[in-house]
Amino acid sequence: MGIFGSKEFPGTGSFPHGIHPPGNKFYSAGAQVEVITVPDKVVLPLLQHIGAPCEPVVKPRQTVACGEMVGEGQAFVSASLHTPVAGKVKKIGVVTLPNGRHLPAIEIKTEGEQQPCNELWEEMTSTDWSLSTIPDYSPDEIARLIHAAGIVGLGGAAFPTHVKVMPNDKRLIDSLLVNGCECEPYLTCDYRLMKEAPHAIVAGALLAGRAVSAKEIFICIEDNKPEAIEALELATRNTVVQVAVVRTKYPQGSEKQLVKAVLNLDVPLGGLPSDVGVALSNVGTMAAVARAVIKKGPLTHRIVSVTGGGIVTPKNIFTPIGISMGELIDFCGGLTEDAARIIAGGPMMGFAFSDLTTPVTKGTSGITILTHAETASGEETACVRCGRCVEACPMNLVPTRLAMAARYKNTALARQYNINACFECGSCTYVCPANIKLVQLIRTGKAQVAAAMKR
Known part of the structure; x- marks a missing residue:
C-alpha cells in the first residue's frame, strides 16, 4: 500500500510497465513563475479542446473587453472562449496548430485599458480562497460557473471540465484524483503552480469534489517533487483533501495509470475512470476552477514552461492564451546556436513545429527546445522482435x-x-x-x- 503522510491508500503508488526517461526538469524547475507583458495582439483558435468547436460571437471591428466571451461553446462537449486582452477584433482567419490541424481563429488587436497580468497572477497565488464559503455553492452551480468560464483540462488533454463535474445520478463518483504528477520530461509548469499557488489548487479540488459528490479527494504528486509535496501538505491542513505521494515513473500522470497507482482500480479497456467511480483533473485545472467559481473569472491565462538546452534562459511564464510562441521564446532570450527542434509540449507526447507565430492555446503546457545533441538518434532499422x-x-x-x-x-x-x-x-x-x-x-x-x- 502507498502512504498519504501517515495514512495508507489502496494502490502501490505505481502501475505495471512504463519507463524511466531522464526527467531533465533542472532546466526550469528552479525558475519562479514570471509574468509576461500584455501582447500587441492575440490569435484565438475556436477549437482548443476535445469536442465541437465554439461559435464566434463577435464580428470584425468590434471592440471587446478583457475576459469577454468571443466564442461560445454551444455543444455539450465544447468550451467557450474568452479574450485575455481588451481591443478590437481584426478578422476571423485560419491558423495551423503544431498537431497539423487547420482551424478558424479570432485575431484581436490590443487597444485601450488592460488588466495587468501580474494582478491575475497575484490573485492566483493568494492564500485566501474563502474555503468556508464552498458549501454555499451547489453542485449544479459549480458546474455552471465552470462551463461559463470555458475551463478545459490544462494538463494537455483539454477535455471540457464541466462535462467531468456535471452531477449525474447514473455515474456515482467515489474519488476525485487531482493530477500533479507532471511526468512528461522537461515540463515544470505544474510543479511551479503547486509551489507558488497551492491554496488555489486546494480550493478548486474542494469545489470539484463537491460538484461530483466525491467521498475522497487526493492530490497526487510524484516523489521527485518534495517541495511541491510540502507546499500542498501545508495547504491541505484542516481540509478533507489528502496528498498522495506516488513513485516517479512515466507515464504516471496518465489517468488509467494514476487510478491504478493510487486506488488499485483497473479502468476497463476503452472505458473511462468514471466507470470505476473516479474523476480526474489536473492541478492547473483546479486552480482555474477556483478562480472561475470564487472570483468569477474566465480562463484567459495559463503557465507555460519554455525549457530545454536550446533556449537561452528557461522560464515558467504566466501568459495570456493567444500570444505567439515566438514571443515567449523571445521573452526567454531567444534560441541558442545549437537549438535543433522546437516542440509544443514535452518530448514524449508533444508535436514539433517551426512556425513561431503559432499561438498558445489552453492546452499548451510547454515549449521544449532541444539541441542537436538531444535530438541525435540512429537510423531506422528492421524490427528485431525484441518485445x-x-x-x-x-x-x-x-x-x-x-x-x-x-x-x-x-x-x-x-x-x-x-x-x-x-x-x-x-x-x-x-x-x-x-x-x-x-x-x-x-x-x-x-x-x-x-x-x-x-x-
Whole structure:
C-alpha cells in the first residue's frame, strides 16, 4: 500500500510497465513563475479542446473587453472562449496548430485599458480562497460557473471540465484524483503552480469534489517533487483533501495509470475512470476552477514552461492564451546556436513545429527546445522482435503490430489490436532499439481508422 503522510491508500503508488526517461526538469524547475507583458495582439483558435468547436460571437471591428466571451461553446462537449486582452477584433482567419490541424481563429488587436497580468497572477497565488464559503455553492452551480468560464483540462488533454463535474445520478463518483504528477520530461509548469499557488489548487479540488459528490479527494504528486509535496501538505491542513505521494515513473500522470497507482482500480479497456467511480483533473485545472467559481473569472491565462538546452534562459511564464510562441521564446532570450527542434509540449507526447507565430492555446503546457545533441538518434532499422515496446506499453498493447498495420494501411488489423486504446505516450518509441517511430505510425493509423469509419 502507498502512504498519504501517515495514512495508507489502496494502490502501490505505481502501475505495471512504463519507463524511466531522464526527467531533465533542472532546466526550469528552479525558475519562479514570471509574468509576461500584455501582447500587441492575440490569435484565438475556436477549437482548443476535445469536442465541437465554439461559435464566434463577435464580428470584425468590434471592440471587446478583457475576459469577454468571443466564442461560445454551444455543444455539450465544447468550451467557450474568452479574450485575455481588451481591443478590437481584426478578422476571423485560419491558423495551423503544431498537431497539423487547420482551424478558424479570432485575431484581436490590443487597444485601450488592460488588466495587468501580474494582478491575475497575484490573485492566483493568494492564500485566501474563502474555503468556508464552498458549501454555499451547489453542485449544479459549480458546474455552471465552470462551463461559463470555458475551463478545459490544462494538463494537455483539454477535455471540457464541466462535462467531468456535471452531477449525474447514473455515474456515482467515489474519488476525485487531482493530477500533479507532471511526468512528461522537461515540463515544470505544474510543479511551479503547486509551489507558488497551492491554496488555489486546494480550493478548486474542494469545489470539484463537491460538484461530483466525491467521498475522497487526493492530490497526487510524484516523489521527485518534495517541495511541491510540502507546499500542498501545508495547504491541505484542516481540509478533507489528502496528498498522495506516488513513485516517479512515466507515464504516471496518465489517468488509467494514476487510478491504478493510487486506488488499485483497473479502468476497463476503452472505458473511462468514471466507470470505476473516479474523476480526474489536473492541478492547473483546479486552480482555474477556483478562480472561475470564487472570483468569477474566465480562463484567459495559463503557465507555460519554455525549457530545454536550446533556449537561452528557461522560464515558467504566466501568459495570456493567444500570444505567439515566438514571443515567449523571445521573452526567454531567444534560441541558442545549437537549438535543433522546437516542440509544443514535452518530448514524449508533444508535436514539433517551426512556425513561431503559432499561438498558445489552453492546452499548451510547454515549449521544449532541444539541441542537436538531444535530438541525435540512429537510423531506422528492421524490427528485431525484441518485445521491448510490449514490455514498456502501459496499456498492454502490441505497438509493433499497430505500427505495421498503419504502415500497410490495414485498418481492420489496427482495430483488432485496439489502436484507439493507445494514448500516444511514446514509451514504445523511446525503448525501440531499431529507432522505429512507433508512436508516429500509430497516430497515422488512428487517422486511417477514423477515415475508414466515415466511409
